[in-house]
Amino acid sequence: MVTKFKEALNSGKFVVTSEIGPPKGTNIEGMLHHIDLLKDKVDAMNVTDHQSSVMRFPSIGGCLSVRERGGEPILQMTCRDRNRLALQAELLFAYTRGVRNVLCLTGDAVPVGDHKEAKGVFDLDSSQLLRAIRQLESGKDLGGNDLDGAVQFCAGAIVTPEADPIEPQLIKFEKKMEAGAEFFQTQAIYDLDNFAKFMKYARKFPVKILAGIVLLTSARMAKYMTDNVPGIFVPQGLIDELAAAPKGEALKKGIEIAGRMITALKKDSLCDGVHVMAIGKEEVVPDILAAAGL
Amino acid sequence: MKSITKQKPFEEIKGQLDGLDRVFIVGCGTCTTMTKTGGRDEVLAMKEKLQEQGKIVTGWTVIPTACDEMTEVAIKENNGAIRNAGCMLVMSCALGVHKVSSYLDKPVIPGVDTLFIGLEDEPGNFHEVCAQCGQCVLGETAGICPITACHKGLVNGPCGGTNKGKCEVDKEKDCAWTLIYQRLNVQGRLDLMRKQQPPKNFQAAPRPRTIKIA
Numbered sequence: 001m002v003t004k005f006k007e008a009l010n011s012g013k014f015v016v017t018s019e020i021g022p023p024k025g026t027n028i029e030g031m032l033h034h035i036d037l038l039k040d041k042v043d044a045m046n047v048t049d050h051q052s053s054v055m056r057f058p059s060i061g062g063c064l065s066v067r068e069r070g071g072e073p074i075l076q077m078t079c080r081d082r083n084r085l086a087l088q089a090e091l092l093f094a095y096t097r098g099v100r101n102v103l104c105l106t107g108d109a110v111p112v113g114d115h116k117e118a119k120g121v122f123d124l125d126s127s128q129l130l131r132a133i134r135q136l137e138s139g140k141d142l143g144g145n146d147l148d149g150a151v152q153f154c155a156g157a158i159v160t161p162e163a164d165p166i167e168p169q170l171i172k173f174e175k176k177m178e179a180g181a182e183f184f185q186t187q188a189i190y191d192l193d194n195f196a197k198f199m200k201y202a203r204k205f206p207v208k209i210l211a212g213i214v215l216l217t218s219a220r221m222a223k224y225m226t227d228n229v230p231g232i233f234v235p236q237g238l239i240d241e242l243a244a245a246p247k248g249e250a251l252k253k254g255i256e257i258a259g260r261m262i263t264a265l266k267k268d269s270l271c272d273g274v275h276v277m278a279i280g281k282e283e284v285v286p287d288i289l290a291a292a293g294l
Numbered sequence: 295m296k297s298i299t300k301q302k303p304f305e306e307i308k309g310q311l312d313g314l315d316r317v318f319i320v321g322c323g324t325c326t327t328m329t330k331t332g333g334r335d336e337v338l339a340m341k342e343k344l345q346e347q348g349k350i351v352t353g354w355t356v357i358p359t360a361c362d363e364m365t366e367v368a369i370k371e372n373n374g375a376i377r378n379a380g381c382m383l384v385m386s387c388a389l390g391v392h393k394v395s396s397y398l399d400k401p402v403i404p405g406v407d408t409l410f411i412g413l414e415d416e417p418g419n420f421h422e423v424c425a426q427c428g429q430c431v432l433g434e435t436a437g438i439c440p441i442t443a444c445h446k447g448l449v450n451g452p453c454g455g456t457n458k459g460k461c462e463v464d465k466e467k468d469c470a471w472t473l474i475y476q477r478l479n480v481q482g483r484l485d486l487m488r489k490q491q492p493p494k495n496f497q498a499a500p501r502p503r504t505i506k507i508a
Binding site: 108122163164169172178 | 445446447448449450451452453454455456457458459461462463471472475479484487488490491492493494496
């Protein structure tokens, strides 16, 4: 069975995905609100998996909520917190509950999060997890044992087009593809010329690429990201544009920038769609889409 | 082989010696001497500190290599002073602590924490080079161990946390996979990096690991 998200990827339309961040705690009202806000506006919603190594309500739990409310979930799975038994078990469970899209990630390091003394697992890495999915689809687990009922997933991974140096990243990108990635959602991109270079290379391969759009909320935030977040480079021009926004209107400017970038990507058919990450500001994702004319 | 150690906080040592007032101190002439965590000077400094705390140090010795049979000889040589002590404070790596424990019934307290097996790249600067995983991959990674040098121990290339050749957990730390890439590139062997590495066998030698060499 082809998932709704996969159908969208194959349809040739400009695909839009967004992100749901589960709460720290049992109050899921905010998350449900965001799901309701976005479920009809995007083709699928990624549910993050202890993003930045911060312990939260689980990704699979968020995905079930997305399903219950009629949305299309993409289960983000990192290799940081589970060994190969737990990862496979969760894939079996996800499949039975109709969660059929998976984004495979290695996962942020433990020390960047809020349980700094925890053990990082990394029994598998992102490309091995992709291969595990393809193995489970063949009816066998990673131990080579027969499954009573196999799985089928639309599996994807991430790539960082602004990584420096880029070559090792591209080798990993190709390995993930060989391992079974059908789509890629990229780390945030801001320099469209650089991204066009990456796409010229990526277009050689039969995979779908969704450009990562992270909402810039202020000049300070943009500067912080460019200085501190691996693989993110915000051109000075955009930082200046945010800084020049009238007091209290930086967010509005950020929405405008995001909308403008999406419009440009779509106009030039640079990639197959976008993955919009508003990190804590999910409320304004519809505004970003509106600004992009989507 | 160099076992890299750091001295335990004195408060922790004091806590472990609670109720044990007569102490015999053992140092090691090899690794902890080199790391200045349990050589002659550190043993003597520890002796003084313990005496300031009202402990009686019945004796001390620095065994040339605390993890080999010299330990048994040293213990015999110091038999009187050791018999007089209520416990041993061992300032060698954990190997020496084990060795000393195996000859005595007395409590043996470690004075240092054993961190890793490493090399000294410049004086006083040690870095871990081997995780003793039992499945050496150095032949495919240009002599840089990703199990050890990559924070996540990844075997299939860099994660997304690599940044300008550095690691997301520490801006001072080199990204192992950037280094591996650069060296393989120079060697013209980048095909090795493209190889899909299967999940690692973490039970290559199940713990506790033993081997009988014929």
